[in-house]
Every structure is written in C-alpha cells, then in structure tokens.
Amino acid sequence: MKVKINSKKGLKANLSVLVDKKTIQKKMDEKLNELQNKIHLKGFRPGKVPPKVIKNQFGKAIYGEVIDGILKETSTKAIEENKLKVAGQPKIDLKTFGEGKDLDYTIELETLPEIKLKPFEKIKATEYEISIEQKLVDKRIDQIAESQQDYQEKKENEKAKDGDMVIFDYKAKIEGKDFEGNEGKGLQIILGRDLFIKGFDKQMVGIKKNEKKIITVNLPQNYPKKELANKKTDFDCKILNLKIPIKTKIDDEFAKKVGAKNIEDLKNLIKKQISSEFKGSLDTITKRNILEQIEKIHVLDLPSNLIDQELNLISQGQKKEDSEKFKDQNIKLAKSRIKVGLILNEIAEKNNLKIGETEIKSEIEKQIKRMPGQEKMVMEYYQKNPSAVASLRGALYEEKIIELVKKKISLNKKTLTTNEADAVIKSFTDKTEKSMDKDTNKNKQKKPKIKKKNK
Numbered sequence: 001m002k003v004k005i006n007s008k009k010g011l012k013a014n015l016s017v018l019v020d021k022k023t024i025q026k027k028m029d030e031k032l033n034e035l036q037n038k039i040h041l042k043g044f045r046p047g048k049v050p051p052k053v054i055k056n057q058f059g060k061a062i063y064g065e066v067i068d069g070i071l072k073e074t075s076t077k078a079i080e081e082n083k084l085k086v087a088g089q090p091k092i093d094l095k096t097f098g099e100g101k102d103l104d105y106t107i108e109l110e111t112l113p114e115i116k117l118k119p120f121e122k123i124k125a126t127e128y129e130i131s132i133e134q135k136l137v138d139k140r141i142d143q144i145a146e147s148q149q150d151y152q153e154k155k156e157n158e159k160a161k162d163g164d165m166v167i168f169d170y171k172a173k174i175e176g177k178d179f180e181g182n183e184g185k186g187l188q189i190i191l192g193r194d195l196f197i198k199g200f201d202k203q204m205v206g207i208k209k210n211e212k213k214i215i216t217v218n219l220p221q222n223y224p225k226k227e228l229a230n231k232k233t234d235f236d237c238k239i240l241n242l243k244i245p246i247k248t249k250i251d252d253e254f255a256k257k258v259g260a261k262n263i264e265d266l267k268n269l270i271k272k273q274i275s276s277e278f279k280g281s282l283d284t285i286t287k288r289n290i291l292e293q294i295e296k297i298h299v300l301d302l303p304s305n306l307i308d309q310e311l312n313l314i315s316q317g318q319k320k321e322d323s324e325k326f327k328d329q330n331i332k333l334a335k336s337r338i339k340v341g342l343i344l345n346e347i348a349e350k351n352n353l354k355i356g357e358t359e360i361k362s363e364i365e366k367q368i369k370r371m372p373g374q375e376k377m378v379m380e381y382y383q384k385n386p387s388a389v390a391s392l393r394g395a396l397y398e399e400k401i402i403e404l405v406k407k408k409i410s411l412n413k414k415t416l417t418t419n420e421a422d423a424v425i426k427s428f429t430d431k432t433e434k435s436m437d438k439d440t441n442k443n444k445q446k447k448p449k450i451k452k453k454n455k
Contacts, residue, residue, distance in 0.1 A: 087303035151243035162192030
C-alpha cells in the first residue's frame with residue numbers, strides 16, 4: 001500500500017491510496033479458499049468445489065466483498081499512519097479498480113482542530129450552597145400532612161363548609177336530557193379545592209347529610225365530548241355523607257407513616273429534598289458560566305461536517321418555518337456545542353479522564369434509590385436501551401471534566417437563602433430568554449423595498 005497526501009489545507013485533507021493488484025489477488029485467493037469449505041454445488045462433494053468454479057459462479061460478488069474489506073482496512077491504516085484525527089465520515093472516491101488491476105482511490109476528509117488549552121486560572125465562577133429555612137421545612141411537612149389527611153363523620157344536622165369532604169351520588173342533564181357519562185356514584189370531593197367542576201364546590205357549601213340539591217354549572221372547556229364542552233348542566237345530587245378533617249398530629253408516628261425513622265429524620269430528609277431542588281438549577285448556572293468562559297478564551301476552526309450534523313440534530317424537532325426562522329441562532333448554538341465539546345474532550349484526554357463501568361453502575365443504583373418501588377423498571381430501562389447508557393456515560397464524563405476544571409479556576413463559594421436562590425435562578429432565566437429574543441430579532445429579515453416602475 002502506498003499513501004500520498006495530495007493536499008492539507010486548514011482542516012481539510014486529501015489522500016491518495018494505491019493497493020497493488022498482487023495484494024488484491026492474494027486476498028481473492030484467500031477468500032476463495034475460505035469459501036471452498038462452505039459452498040455446496042451440485043456434482044461436487046462438500047469442500048471439494050474447485051476455486052475456479054466458485055470464481056466463475058460468484059466472482060463479482062466475491063471481488064466486491066474483498067475490495068470492500070481492503071478499502072476499510074487500508075483507509076483506516078492510511079489515516080492512522082498520518083496521525084489524522086478525523087471529524088465525521090471520510091469520503092472515498094475510487095479512481096481505478098477491477099480484476100487484474102491496481103486499486104487506486106482518494107480519501108477526502110475533515111480533521112479535528114489542534115487544541116492548545118489556555119490556562120484556567122483567570123476563569124471566575126460562583127458555586128452555590130443552600131441554607132434551608134426551618135419555616136420552609138415546616139410548610140412542606142404541613143403539606144404532606146394535608147395530603148395524608150384523615151376524616152371523621154360530621155354530626156347529623158351539621159352543614160358542609162370549606163375543607164369538609166362531601167360524598168354524593170349525582171345524575172346530570174343538559175336541557176333536561178341525559179347524556180353519556182352523566183351519572184356518578186359515591187363521588188368524594190373536598191370543598192374549597194374546586195377540583196371537580198369550576199363553581200361546583202361553592203354551591204355545595206351549607207348542604208346537610210341525606211339532603212338533595214340541584215347544582216348548575218358549565219361543563220369544562222376541555223370536556224372529552226367536544227359537543228358538550230362549556231354546556232350549562234344540571235347536577236341532581238344526593239348527599240350520602242359529610243366528613244370533617246381531623247388535624248394530623250405531626251410526631252414520630254406520623255414520620256414513620258411517610259417513610260422516615262422519626263420526626264427529626266423527616267425534617268432532615270425534607271431539607272435534603274428542598275436543597276436538591278434548588279441545587280440542580282444553581283449547579284447548571286455555575287456550569288454554564290464556566291463553559292461560556294472556556295469557550296470565550298479558546299479560538300478554534302470547526303469542521304463544517306460536524307456543524308452540519310449538529311445543526312440537523314437541533315433542527316429535528318422544529319417545524320420547517322421555525323428551522324428557517326431560527327437558522328442563524330441554530331448555527332450559533334451548533335458551533336458553540338461542538339467547540340465546547342472538543343475543548344472538554346481535550347481536557348479529558350490530557351488528564352486521562354475516563355468513565356468506568358463501576359461508575360455507571362453506581363449512578364444507576366443512585367437513580368434506583370431515588371425511585372422506590374420502581375427499581376425493576378429503572379433497571380430494565382437501562383438494560384433494554386444502550387443509547388440511555390451511552391447518554392448516562394456522556395453526562396458522567398462531562399460532570400467529571402467540570403469537577404476537574406473547578407479545581408483549576410478561581411471558584412467562589414456562596415451560601416444562599418431559598419429567596420436569594422430564587423432570585424439568582426430568575427435572573428439567569430430572564431438573561432437567557434433576553435439573549436434568545438435578541439438573536440431571534442437579529443434573524444428577522446427586513447422586507448425588501450419594492451421600487452415602483454415609471455409609467
């Protein structure tokens with residue numbers, strides 16, 4: 001095999017590869033001998049079909065298979081020998097080929113840019129911790145207690161009020177006529193929540209057990225049968241029972257009922273839960289800030305084919321008109337993703353960072369613990385979806401790189417109250433939205449001025 005670099009300009013390279021006919025013939029002979037033990041032809045004993053007969057019968061197919069193998073083997077070798085880091089799929093153009101001839105072809109490819117990592121010491125970022133106020137923990141526990149609410153029957157002549165549970169049967173009519181699904185038995189609603197039909201609860205206030213009452217409301221706008229949506233409907237209700245809520249005592253027994261060891265353990269679990277809810281968003285802000293600065297201090301040429309591939313991924317979920325409308329914005333995002341990805345990969349290679357199977361297994365186990373009762377479903381999801389495992393590996397890989405970068409930059413640590421955290425998250429969200437709006441406005445094309453023709 002002879003390899004020659006025809007041209008190398010920027011990230012584009014063109015190589016010529018020549019494989020002599022003797023090498024090709026040797027591969028053909030090896031393939032024919034291999035097939036001799038596999039092919040069965042009438043009139044010949046198994047394994048005794050002459051190579052010449054096999055060639056006469058299947059020559060073109062065998063040659064195609066051999067050439068395909070040679071192309072894969074020699075193109076890979078040519079790229080490796082010239083130490084080229086290929087971006088995307090190389091393009092192969094056959095110049096000369098055929099039985100009894102040398103194989104002459106060219107490889108056209110784009111290479112990854114050479115990346116010289118800049119020092120990270122000048123990068124500044126803030127990593128946030130959360131201080132959870134006790135009143136927020138208490139409020140969350142009260143909400144849990146409310147969701148676990150017990151009820152006891154009201155006295156015979158007591159009237160229903162907000163917060164009470166009403167149990168009733170009903171039969172509904174529209175303009176005096178029945179309709180499909182117009183009856184309900186033993187329905188339970190908590191007055192004041194307005195979760196059944198808007199305006200229904202208010203008309204229930206003041207009713208008593210065993211009383212009958214007609215309640216008139218409009219069916220919801222999103223009612224399954226569109227022809228009945230928003231129609232004025234009379235509900236003929238019979239009140240079966242009224243129940244009053246029993247105040248839940250928040251103590252160790254209550255904590256055990258909701259899966260904690262005791263009340264202190266429940267408070268700690270709630271604190272961790274609230275902290276985790278904020279931490280995810282705040283860590284994203286820190287990470288985005290670091291990545292933006294890393295991107296800014298590096299200047300790279302980017303392979304056009306990788307930009308096209310990323311652009312296609314970004315545009316996949318967009319309508320054609322939106323894809324065109326946000327074209328410049330999508331290109332900018334594609335370039336940013338590729339640039340950051342290449343830099344992070346270079347950091348990982350320089351520091352020999354890898355993600356092992358143990359780390360993936362450990363992360364899956366963490367996810368399982370966070371979803372009690374759904375352990376089997378989570379495990380099966382990763383077993384049946386290799387792409388999900390690949391995605392998880394990518395996320396862990398990026399996380400490991402970011403953690404390494406954090407050790408090299410000027411990282412300020414700041415503790416926030418939940419109100420301060422809300423403000424930081426809101427500010428970041430508003431800034432992101434404004435930036436997107438700004439890019440969108442830039443993309444809007446001005447209407448062309450139409451010159452009137454002189455009559």
